[in-house]
Amino acid sequence: MAAESDETAGQALVGGMTNAGAVFRHGDLVERPAPSTARALHAHLRALEEQGFDAAPTPVRLTDDGREQLTFIAGDVALPPFPRWVMTESALRSVGSLLRRLHGASRSIEVDTRVEWPRDLADPEGGTMLCHNDVCPDNVVFRDGRAAALIDFDQAAPGRPLWDVAMTARYWVPMVDPVSAAVSYPEGLDAATRLRILADSYGLATEERAELPGVIEQATASCRAFVADRVADGDPVFTQALSDRGGWRRWDRMQGWLVAHREMFTAALLD
Structure with a gap:
Protein backbone atom coordinates (compact mmCIF):
# COMPACT_ATOMS: atom_id res chain seq x y z
CA MET A 1 0.00 0.00 0.00
CA ALA A 2 1.08 3.59 -0.63
CA ALA A 3 0.71 6.66 1.57
CA GLU A 4 -2.11 9.06 0.71
CA SER A 5 -2.40 11.75 3.37
CA ASP A 6 -1.80 12.63 7.01
CA GLU A 7 -4.82 12.54 9.30
CA THR A 8 -5.39 12.61 13.05
CA ALA A 9 -5.96 8.87 12.81
CA GLY A 10 -2.62 8.42 11.11
CA GLN A 11 -1.38 8.36 7.54
CA ALA A 12 -3.86 6.63 5.28
CA LEU A 13 -2.38 3.88 3.11
CA VAL A 14 -4.09 3.29 -0.20
CA GLY A 15 -4.15 0.20 -2.38
CA GLY A 16 -5.96 -3.09 -2.43
CA MET A 17 -9.71 -3.61 -2.33
CA THR A 18 -10.68 -5.64 0.72
CA ASN A 19 -9.51 -3.11 3.36
CA ALA A 20 -9.78 0.04 1.26
CA GLY A 21 -9.79 3.15 3.46
CA ALA A 22 -9.18 1.24 6.68
CA VAL A 23 -5.37 0.96 6.83
CA PHE A 24 -3.27 3.64 8.54
CA ARG A 25 0.37 4.22 9.32
CA HIS A 26 1.41 5.49 12.74
CA GLY A 27 5.14 6.11 12.54
CA ASP A 28 6.82 2.70 12.44
CA LEU A 29 3.52 0.84 12.80
CA VAL A 30 0.68 -0.05 10.46
CA GLU A 31 -2.80 -0.47 11.94
CA ARG A 32 -5.45 -2.30 9.96
CA PRO A 33 -8.53 -4.51 10.42
CA ALA A 34 -7.50 -7.82 11.94
CA PRO A 35 -8.46 -10.90 9.92
CA SER A 36 -10.32 -13.67 11.71
CA THR A 37 -7.11 -15.72 11.63
CA ALA A 38 -5.00 -12.94 13.17
CA ARG A 39 -3.70 -14.87 16.19
CA ALA A 40 -2.59 -17.86 14.14
CA LEU A 41 -1.29 -15.59 11.39
CA HIS A 42 0.78 -13.57 13.84
CA ALA A 43 2.27 -16.78 15.19
CA HIS A 44 3.15 -17.78 11.62
CA LEU A 45 4.80 -14.43 10.87
CA ARG A 46 6.91 -14.72 14.02
CA ALA A 47 7.86 -18.26 13.03
CA LEU A 48 8.95 -16.96 9.60
CA GLU A 49 11.30 -14.57 11.37
CA GLU A 50 12.69 -17.42 13.43
CA GLN A 51 13.37 -19.27 10.16
CA GLY A 52 15.38 -16.28 8.93
CA PHE A 53 12.73 -14.79 6.63
CA ASP A 54 12.95 -11.05 7.27
CA ALA A 55 10.79 -9.91 4.35
CA ALA A 56 7.39 -9.70 6.04
CA PRO A 57 5.84 -7.43 8.69
CA THR A 58 6.40 -8.24 12.35
CA PRO A 59 3.19 -8.50 14.41
CA VAL A 60 3.06 -6.10 17.35
CA ARG A 61 -0.36 -6.53 18.93
CA LEU A 62 -4.10 -6.92 18.51
CA THR A 63 -6.22 -4.03 19.72
CA ASP A 64 -9.45 -4.24 21.71
CA ASP A 65 -11.47 -2.82 18.81
CA GLY A 66 -10.63 -5.62 16.36
CA ARG A 67 -7.59 -4.19 14.63
CA GLU A 68 -3.98 -5.35 14.37
CA GLN A 69 -0.68 -3.53 14.51
CA LEU A 70 2.36 -4.62 12.53
CA THR A 71 5.69 -3.05 11.70
CA PHE A 72 5.74 -0.71 8.70
CA ILE A 73 8.02 -1.83 5.86
CA ALA A 74 9.55 1.09 4.00
CA GLY A 75 9.83 1.00 0.22
CA ASP A 76 7.83 1.42 -2.97
CA VAL A 77 4.50 -0.30 -3.68
CA ALA A 78 3.08 -0.07 -7.19
CA LEU A 79 -0.63 0.56 -7.68
CA PRO A 80 -2.64 0.16 -10.91
CA PRO A 81 -2.18 1.23 -13.59
CA PHE A 82 1.22 -0.33 -12.91
CA PRO A 83 4.30 1.68 -13.90
Missing part, protein backbone atom coordinates in the same frame (compact mmCIF):
# COMPACT_ATOMS: atom_id res chain seq x y z
CA ARG A 84 6.86 0.14 -16.21
CA TRP A 85 9.56 -0.05 -13.51
CA VAL A 86 7.62 -2.69 -11.57
CA MET A 87 7.10 -4.83 -14.68
CA THR A 88 10.72 -5.10 -15.80
CA GLU A 89 12.21 -8.56 -16.17
CA SER A 90 14.61 -7.90 -13.29
CA ALA A 91 11.67 -6.94 -11.05
CA LEU A 92 9.89 -10.14 -12.07
CA ARG A 93 12.95 -12.24 -11.26
CA SER A 94 13.14 -10.67 -7.82
CA VAL A 95 9.49 -11.54 -7.17
CA GLY A 96 10.13 -15.18 -8.07
CA SER A 97 13.17 -15.31 -5.81
CA LEU A 98 11.30 -13.68 -2.92
CA LEU A 99 8.43 -16.15 -3.24
CA ARG A 100 10.92 -19.03 -3.20
CA ARG A 101 12.48 -17.61 0.00
CA LEU A 102 9.05 -17.38 1.60
CA HIS A 103 8.24 -20.98 0.71
CA GLY A 104 11.64 -22.17 1.89
CA ALA A 105 10.90 -20.76 5.34
CA SER A 106 7.20 -21.73 5.37
CA ARG A 107 7.89 -25.41 4.65
CA SER A 108 9.47 -25.74 8.09
CA ILE A 109 6.50 -24.22 9.94
CA GLU A 110 3.66 -26.50 11.01
CA VAL A 111 0.23 -25.23 9.99
CA ASP A 112 -2.34 -24.96 12.78
CA THR A 113 -5.09 -27.24 11.48
CA ARG A 114 -7.52 -26.06 14.17
CA VAL A 115 -7.76 -22.67 12.49
CA GLU A 116 -10.48 -21.95 9.94
CA TRP A 117 -8.20 -20.47 7.29
CA PRO A 118 -9.92 -18.43 4.53
CA ARG A 119 -10.94 -20.50 1.52
CA ASP A 120 -11.65 -17.61 -0.89
CA LEU A 121 -8.33 -17.78 -2.74
CA ALA A 122 -6.97 -20.95 -1.19
CA ASP A 123 -5.78 -24.03 -3.04
CA PRO A 124 -8.84 -26.29 -3.45
CA GLU A 125 -6.55 -29.31 -3.10
CA GLY A 126 -5.22 -28.06 0.24
CA GLY A 127 -1.71 -28.70 1.46
CA THR A 128 0.64 -28.71 4.42
CA MET A 129 2.30 -25.32 3.81
CA LEU A 130 0.76 -21.91 4.46
CA CYS A 131 0.60 -20.04 1.13
CA HIS A 132 0.28 -16.26 0.80
CA ASN A 133 -2.30 -16.57 -2.04
CA ASP A 134 -2.28 -12.86 -2.95
CA VAL A 135 1.19 -11.91 -4.18
CA CYS A 136 -0.04 -9.07 -6.41
CA PRO A 137 1.93 -5.85 -7.06
CA ASP A 138 -0.11 -4.07 -4.37
CA ASN A 139 1.31 -6.51 -1.79
CA VAL A 140 5.01 -6.42 -2.71
CA VAL A 141 7.35 -3.76 -1.33
CA PHE A 142 10.23 -2.80 -3.63
CA ARG A 143 13.56 -1.15 -2.91
CA ASP A 144 15.90 -0.09 -5.69
CA GLY A 145 13.78 -1.92 -8.26
CA ARG A 146 13.82 -5.27 -6.46
CA ALA A 147 11.13 -7.06 -4.47
CA ALA A 148 12.13 -6.66 -0.83
CA ALA A 149 9.12 -7.77 1.21
CA LEU A 150 5.61 -9.20 1.14
CA ILE A 151 2.68 -7.62 2.98
CA ASP A 152 -1.01 -8.40 3.56
CA PHE A 153 -1.17 -12.08 4.49
CA ASP A 154 -4.95 -11.94 5.08
CA GLN A 155 -5.69 -14.61 2.46
CA ALA A 156 -3.00 -17.00 3.68
CA ALA A 157 -4.17 -20.61 3.83
CA PRO A 158 -2.73 -24.12 3.49
CA GLY A 159 -1.96 -25.22 -0.05
CA ARG A 160 0.60 -26.39 -2.55
CA PRO A 161 3.58 -24.14 -3.27
CA LEU A 162 2.63 -24.46 -6.95
CA TRP A 163 -0.72 -22.80 -6.20
CA ASP A 164 1.09 -19.75 -4.82
CA VAL A 165 3.27 -19.64 -7.95
CA ALA A 166 0.15 -19.81 -10.13
CA MET A 167 -1.56 -17.01 -8.21
CA THR A 168 1.61 -14.92 -8.47
CA ALA A 169 1.84 -15.56 -12.21
CA ARG A 170 -1.70 -14.27 -12.70
CA TYR A 171 -0.65 -10.83 -11.47
CA TRP A 172 2.99 -10.59 -12.50
CA VAL A 173 3.17 -12.13 -15.97
CA PRO A 174 0.25 -11.22 -16.16
CA MET A 175 -1.74 -14.30 -17.15
CA VAL A 176 -4.64 -12.37 -18.61
CA ASP A 177 -5.67 -11.68 -22.20
CA PRO A 178 -4.16 -8.63 -23.95
CA VAL A 179 -7.39 -6.59 -23.79
CA SER A 180 -7.61 -7.05 -20.02
CA ALA A 181 -3.87 -6.49 -19.54
CA ALA A 182 -4.03 -3.14 -21.36
CA VAL A 183 -6.19 -1.70 -18.56
CA SER A 184 -3.53 -1.95 -15.83
CA TYR A 185 -0.21 -3.03 -17.38
CA PRO A 186 2.39 -1.43 -19.68
CA GLU A 187 2.40 -2.41 -23.34
CA GLY A 188 4.71 -5.03 -24.78
CA LEU A 189 4.76 -7.65 -22.02
CA ASP A 190 5.30 -11.10 -23.55
CA ALA A 191 3.35 -13.55 -21.39
CA ALA A 192 5.15 -16.73 -22.44
CA THR A 193 8.60 -15.23 -21.87
CA ARG A 194 7.63 -13.74 -18.53
CA LEU A 195 6.05 -16.98 -17.32
CA ARG A 196 9.34 -18.75 -18.03
CA ILE A 197 11.26 -16.02 -16.18
CA LEU A 198 9.04 -16.42 -13.12
CA ALA A 199 9.42 -20.21 -13.16
CA ASP A 200 13.20 -19.95 -13.57
CA SER A 201 13.67 -17.36 -10.83
CA TYR A 202 11.53 -19.41 -8.46
CA GLY A 203 13.38 -22.61 -9.37
CA LEU A 204 10.29 -24.55 -10.37
CA ALA A 205 10.86 -28.26 -10.94
CA THR A 206 10.15 -29.83 -14.34
CA GLU A 207 7.05 -31.74 -13.26
CA GLU A 208 5.61 -28.58 -11.69
CA ARG A 209 6.29 -26.60 -14.86
CA ALA A 210 4.17 -29.06 -16.81
CA GLU A 211 1.31 -28.59 -14.33
CA LEU A 212 1.55 -24.81 -13.99
CA PRO A 213 -0.65 -23.66 -16.94
CA GLY A 214 -3.50 -25.86 -15.75
CA VAL A 215 -3.15 -24.65 -12.17
CA ILE A 216 -3.23 -21.04 -13.39
CA GLU A 217 -6.55 -21.81 -15.10
CA GLN A 218 -7.79 -23.28 -11.83
CA ALA A 219 -6.57 -20.24 -9.88
CA THR A 220 -8.33 -17.91 -12.32
CA ALA A 221 -11.59 -19.77 -11.73
CA SER A 222 -11.11 -19.37 -7.97
CA CYS A 223 -10.49 -15.64 -8.37
CA ARG A 224 -13.67 -15.32 -10.42
CA ALA A 225 -15.64 -17.12 -7.71
CA PHE A 226 -14.09 -14.81 -5.10
CA VAL A 227 -15.33 -11.75 -7.03
CA ALA A 228 -18.76 -13.34 -7.60
CA ASP A 229 -19.17 -13.94 -3.86
CA ARG A 230 -18.26 -10.33 -3.06
CA VAL A 231 -20.66 -8.99 -5.68
CA ALA A 232 -23.45 -11.29 -4.46
CA ASP A 233 -22.89 -9.93 -0.94
CA GLY A 234 -23.35 -6.39 -2.28
CA ASP A 235 -19.76 -5.25 -1.75
CA PRO A 236 -19.68 -1.82 -3.46
CA VAL A 237 -15.92 -1.88 -4.17
CA PHE A 238 -16.01 -5.22 -6.01
CA THR A 239 -19.30 -4.43 -7.72
CA GLN A 240 -17.94 -1.17 -9.12
CA ALA A 241 -14.65 -2.76 -10.13
CA LEU A 242 -16.48 -5.53 -11.97
CA SER A 243 -18.54 -2.97 -13.87
CA ASP A 244 -15.56 -0.75 -14.68
CA ARG A 245 -13.48 -3.66 -15.99
CA GLY A 246 -15.97 -5.16 -18.42
CA GLY A 247 -18.16 -7.36 -16.25
CA TRP A 248 -18.30 -11.13 -16.56
CA ARG A 249 -17.39 -10.97 -20.25
CA ARG A 250 -13.89 -10.04 -19.17
CA TRP A 251 -13.63 -13.17 -17.01
CA ASP A 252 -14.96 -15.33 -19.86
CA ARG A 253 -12.38 -13.79 -22.19
CA MET A 254 -9.51 -14.38 -19.74
CA GLN A 255 -10.39 -18.02 -19.17
CA GLY A 256 -10.82 -18.66 -22.88
CA TRP A 257 -7.47 -17.03 -23.63
CA LEU A 258 -5.70 -19.22 -21.07
CA VAL A 259 -7.18 -22.41 -22.49
CA ALA A 260 -6.39 -21.39 -26.08
CA HIS A 261 -2.73 -20.71 -25.21
CA ARG A 262 -2.14 -23.61 -22.79
CA GLU A 263 0.19 -25.47 -25.16
CA MET A 264 2.19 -22.31 -25.88
CA PHE A 265 2.72 -21.68 -22.17
CA THR A 266 3.65 -25.31 -21.52
CA ALA A 267 6.22 -25.20 -24.32
CA ALA A 268 7.70 -21.95 -23.00
CA LEU A 269 8.10 -23.51 -19.56
CA LEU A 270 9.63 -26.78 -20.72
CA ASP A 271 11.72 -25.96 -23.83
